[in-house]
Each structure stands twice: as structure tokens, then as C-alpha cells.
Amino acid sequence: MRILVTNDDGINAPGLAVLEEIAAEIAGPSGEIWTVAPAFEQSGVAHKISYTHPMMIAQLGPRRYAAEGSPADCVLAGLYDVLEGARPDLVLSGVNRGNNAAENVLYSGTIGGAMEAALQGLPAIALSQFFGPETRGLPDPFEAARAHGVATVRGLLDHGNWEAGDYRVFYNVNFPPHSAERVKGMRVVRQGYRKESFFGVEPHISPSGRRFLWITGGPQHLPTAPGTDVAANLDGYISVTPLRADLTAHDVLEDLAAKLER
Numbered sequence: 001m002r003i004l005v006t007n008d009d010g011i012n013a014p015g016l017a018v019l020e021e022i023a024a025e026i027a028g029p030s031g032e033i034w035t036v037a038p039a040f041e042q043s044g045v046a047h048k049i050s051y052t053h054p055m056m057i058a059q060l061g062p063r064r065y066a067a068e069g070s071p072a073d074c075v076l077a078g079l080y081d082v083l084e085g086a087r088p089d090l091v092l093s094g095v096n097r098g099n100n101a102a103e104n105v106l107y108s109g110t111i112g113g114a115m116e117a118a119l120q121g122l123p124a125i126a127l128s129q130f131f132g133p134e135t136r137g138l139p140d141p142f143e144a145a146r147a148h149g150v151a152t153v154r155g156l157l158d159h160g161n162w163e164a165g166d167y168r169v170f171y172n173v174n175f176p177p178h179s180a181e182r183v184k185g186m187r188v189v190r191q192g193y194r195k196e197s198f199f200g201v202e203p204h205i206s207p208s209g210r211r212f213l214w215i216t217g218g219p220q221h222l223p224t225a226p227g228t229d230v231a232a233n234l235d236g237y238i239s240v241t242p243l244r245a246d247l248t249a250h251d252v253l254e255d256l257a258a259k260l261e262r
Contacts (some may be wrong), residue, residue, distance in 0.1 A: 001027045003087040004034050004117070006074040008045065008096065008109030011066040013036040015095035018142045019127060022149040023092055026157075032063065034088065036078035036110075039066040043096075047072050047112035047245075057081065060242025063081075071113030079120060091117035092153070094127035094173075095145045099220060101130070101174045101229035101239060102192040107199075111172060115245050118141030118170035123162050125153060125171045130233045144238075147180035152238055155186065160242075167246040176233040177221075187232040188240045211221060 003023045007016045016037055023033045039058070042048075047068045057077055067077045071093060079087065093113035100108040105220035110126045127145060134234035135141040152173055161169050172191075176183060197218030204212050224230040229239040 001031045001090065002034070002083075002086070003027050003031065004036065004075065004078045004083070004089045004091045004111045006035070006071050006078070006091070006093050007037050008071045008113065010041045011035075011060065011064075013041075013097065014039075015097050015129060015142055015145070018095045018129075018146050018149065019092055021146065022095075022127075022153060022182075022196060025150045026090070026153055034063045034065075034083060036065045036067060036074040036082055038071065038074060039068045042070050042109045042131040044107050045070045045109040045112065046107055047115050048109070049073055049076070049116075071109045072116035075113050075116040075120070083149065088122065090157070091122050093117075093124065094129075095142060095149070095175075096126075096128035097131065098128065098231065099130040099139075099174050099177075099230070100126060100128040100172065101233060101241075102194050102224050103197070105172060105191055105241075105243070111243070112169045114172070115243070119167050119245055121164055121168065123157075123160075123170075125156060125173060127152075127173045127175070129175045130177040130220075132184075134179060134259045135177050138179060144175040144178060144183050148175060148183055148238060152186065152240070156240065167244045169244055170223075170241045172239075172241040172243050174229055174233050174239045176236050176238065177199060178236055182236055183234040183238060185238070186240060187237040188242075189227055189229050189232050191241055191243070192228030192230045194218065194220075194222045194224055194230065197222050211231045
């Protein structure tokens, strides 16, 4: 099996090393692991592509590359430059430092990398490690992802919907903010919504007197509705959410058409 690996935390991120270990076990001794990851952290860039300027790419080792671009850029670079058109069997994005659940899905570069792979017609899975008070005290904060990542990916490969087509399904996996031994299992859930957690800005004055704005995040451990990703994670479960890039609000179409198409 040939697997392309990327992330949004950057080529030197510890979560990427965890994902490379997972990918190596999935691919097997005769498989190929190709890594194309951002040269610098690209968190929060979502599905951005560097459409208006070129990006530099450098080979750091055998089948290992860093690109000055987003995770989606890295997938494109992997497909059309590094692999020279030899398509991978699977694209894995992560393991992200922090959760990509609920509204974070919309901002995540980790998700963006997997989404681009799906738009290119490839099987793709995004993986993230929820952080919290318990993970901060662990020698390895990625312990849950490291211990359960292979079984999770194999489960999806065996039982996921991998049918090709327009806006094909890809998968968002979040490992709970607990030690590996406290992970209760896996839950297939929908994307949640933290009702009291929003991004904002915080102004600061630099030593030179210039005014800057820092983006601020909201609380990450607010529960979401039952049957959704954050709720499952906080309860100790690995969340698996099938996603599509199609943003159409299908539940509104029929009613809106009846009112406007008169």
C-alpha cells in the first residue's frame, strides 16, 4: 500500500511522527510512506490553496518533503510533483495537536488536507488528538492516538464507505483527551456545535507603539449535543465522523424552492 501523509502542525511536529508510525504499520513492510508536510505550522488555514503565489518544496530525506504551503497544497504537491502522478492508495492527515471537532472542523488545515485528497478522488482520513488536563500530565500527550490509531484506521478501511463519486466521503477522527487505557472504544457521530465557544480578537500594542490583533479561541471542553463528536470525546470515546465537501444545506432546499420558484 502507498500512503501519502500530511498535517497542518508542520514537518517537525510530534503528531506527524505518530501518524508516520501508524501509516507504516498500515502499509506493511512492502508498503510506501510518502510525507509531504508544511515547512511551518499552518493551523487554522482550512482548505486554503496557494493559488496566487508559488511555494518552495524541499526534500528532507527519502520520501520526505517540506513545502511552503498549506496542507491542501501539500496534497497537491504530493500527487502531481513528488509522486509524479503515481496515486496513493490512502491519504492520512494529522495527527493534529488538539481537537478538530465541532466548529473547529471548518477552520482546520488538517481537515483541509483530507478534503483536498477526497476532492482528488482519493480515500482520506484526518486524525486529531484532543488535548486536556489529563493529556498535559502524560509523558506522551499523543498516547491515545498512538495506541489506538492503527485499529481505528484499519476499521475504517474495512468498513467505511469508500465509494468514488462527486464529493466523496472522507473521515474525521478525534482521539479523546485521556490516557490510552481510559479510551472506551469508538463512536460514529455527527459534527457537533459548541454554543458558547467562539473565535474572537484581542488587541495588543507592540513595543514600537503599533496596534496588533491576536485571534483568540473559545473553551474547548464545552459539551456538545449527545451523539456528536465533542460529547463522545469528553466521554472517553474515539469519534469518527463521515464528512463531505458539499456545503449545501440539503434540508432547506425543498422548502426554499417551493417559496421562490413560483
